[in-house]
Amino acid sequence: MALAQELYGVPASRLDSFVTQWLQPSRGWKEEVLEAVGTVERFLRQEHFQGARGLDQDVRVLKVVKVGSFGNGTVLRDTTDVELVVFLSCFHSFQEEAKYHQAVLRLIWKKVCCCQDLLALGLSDPSITEEVPSALFFTIQARETAEPINVSIVPAYRALGPSLPHSQPPPEVYVSLIAAGGYPGSFSPSFSELQRSFVKHRPTKLKSLLRLVKHWYQERARDxxxxxxxxxxxxxxxxxxxxxxxxxxxxxxxxxxxxxxxxxxxxxxxxxxxxxxxxxxxxxxxxxxxxxxxxxxxxxxxxxxxxxxxxxxxxxxxxxxxxxxxxxxxxxxxxxxxxxxxxxxxxxxxxxxxxxxxxxxxxxxxxxxxxxxxxxxxxxxxxxx
The missing domain is CATH 3.10.20.90 (Phosphatidylinositol 3-kinase Catalytic Subunit; Chain A, domain 1)
Incomplete structure (x- = not known):
């Protein structure tokens, strides 16, 4: 069924049901994806990464945050790309994150490749991208359907600290951000909790609208x-x-x-x-x-x-x-x-x-x-x- 054509023929009064029927993932499918990704999150929280030269000897994970569509509740049906931001104890400033970002990624990469729980999920194709910010990518499989799930991990400095979801960051955070320089977007993962909360706690109708826009954009994107x-x-x-x-x-x-x-x-x-x-x-x-x-x-x-x-x-x-x-x-x-x-x-x-x-x-x-x-x-x- 051509969903893009269906969308244009749906009256406004039935858009909610269209989203539920065609765009919103089923509970079972979403739980299966999140169960597999939960294995990755447990690995990150439990693992101790031995610091490289210039880093803290014991690199601990302070928090793991699901970002993107899985994090803010706007995921489309059959989407299997999950993004994780990892806040680490070894980053005490934006400058330190920029300096040791690649070294930390390599530490995580080595541990991922040896993790038996991830290998049991069909771990494959681990690689580090050269984008801004760079990330660790790999693929695992859902336990029941063996459907491939693409996972990305981005280490970040926890600039906001353990603040409440709706609290405003202190101005000093933005002063230090400007002073750190860096390429556009290089420190955006540090603010991922703000980005996620901005959408996550909005009404369901707004999330449905975002799903419709994303669906339309993907279907109408020309070759x-x-x-x-x-x-x-x-x-x-x-x-x-x-x-x-x-x-x-x-x-x-x-x-x-x-x-x-x-x-x-x-x-x-x-x-x-x-x-x-x-x-x-x-x-x-x-x-x-x-x-x-x-x-x-x-x-x-x-x-x-x-x-x-x-x-x-x-x-x-x-x-x-x-x-x-x-x-x-x-x-x-x-x-x-x-x-x-x-x-x-x-x-x-x-x-x-x-x-x-x-x-x-x-x-x-x-x-x-x-x-x-x-x-x-x-x-x-x-x-x-």
Missing amino acids: IQVTVEQWGHPDLILCVNPYESIQKVKEKIRWRRGHVGLQRLSFQEPGSDRRLLSSHCSLAYYGIFSDTRICMLETISPEIQVFVKYPNGQSHAYAVHPSHGVLGLKEQIQDRQGLRAAQQQLEFQGHVLQDWFDFACYGIQDSDTLVLSKKRAGEALFPPS
């Missing part, structure tokens, strides 16, 4: 044209719903091209650096709602992907092996761009890379960006310190 660029292959044109997961986009590419390797997709906004597209997210998550071009790189484990930023500001993706020399990458650039390897200068975090050193020597990791320029005559190069 966009995505042009997939891959070195050595003609462009591939796909029609993609912006709300489809990147994983489904990869499956379409695999079906059309027959690739068997690990696909890495990236895109670049004008004036910005190239970014990796996470399989757990969608194009809409990255703000892409119109025709776009993305770059695909096929790698074979244990290869990694690096971005090379050209002098004109454009970035391109290359597959390299961490233990192989820099010269191999320069030869790839020469084949693709025509600039001779001997004329290339690659830099990473202030270091000029020498041809005979490998990438691991410079601490270069997956999705790092290298800067390319034309080498000046007689320029001396130095090994990494």
Whole structure:
């Protein structure tokens, strides 16, 4: 049944029943999802994370908050994406959160991968996104139906403290927030309780309206044209719903091209650096709602992907092996761009890379960006310190 067409034919007096019949999840289904997610919440509350260098030795979870549609009571039927914000004892300021956010995510990731209760729920595909704020994503299964449930965990500084749901935060919180700087949205999880409470305690009719708007938005979102660029292959044109997961986009590419390797997709906004597209997210998550071009790189484990930023500001993706020399990458650039390897200068975090050193020597990791320029005559190069 085409729900979008049904919606336009429903009189206003029957919208409540339409929401109940088609959009509101059944109690049994919702309880099954929340039971599985409850296992994740118990793990977080009971686990003690051994602090890394610079962190408290005993990192404790102060509170776990369900946010998004599951947290505020506006979840749509068959939605299986659950977001959790974790307030931690090791964050005493916004600055500390920004400094240790990635380290804490790695701590949680290691513990998640060893948790027997989560492994019993079919734990799969744990990964850390590179978005703002970055999060730990993984998939588990509902016990009865084995339906996949996508879980995201975001660690945050509990800036509001144990305040009451309806109390106003003190002005000092916003003063410290402004002083901390950071990218837009990087500290938004610290205020997730305010965001959740704003909707959670509203009348049912308002929640029904939000469900209708979300349903209409998803049904009416038009497909966009995505042009997939891959070195050595003609462009591939796909029609993609912006709300489809990147994983489904990869499956379409695999079906059309027959690739068997690990696909890495990236895109670049004008004036910005190239970014990796996470399989757990969608194009809409990255703000892409119109025709776009993305770059695909096929790698074979244990290869990694690096971005090379050209002098004109454009970035391109290359597959390299961490233990192989820099010269191999320069030869790839020469084949693709025509600039001779001997004329290339690659830099990473202030270091000029020498041809005979490998990438691991410079601490270069997956999705790092290298800067390319034309080498000046007689320029001396130095090994990494």
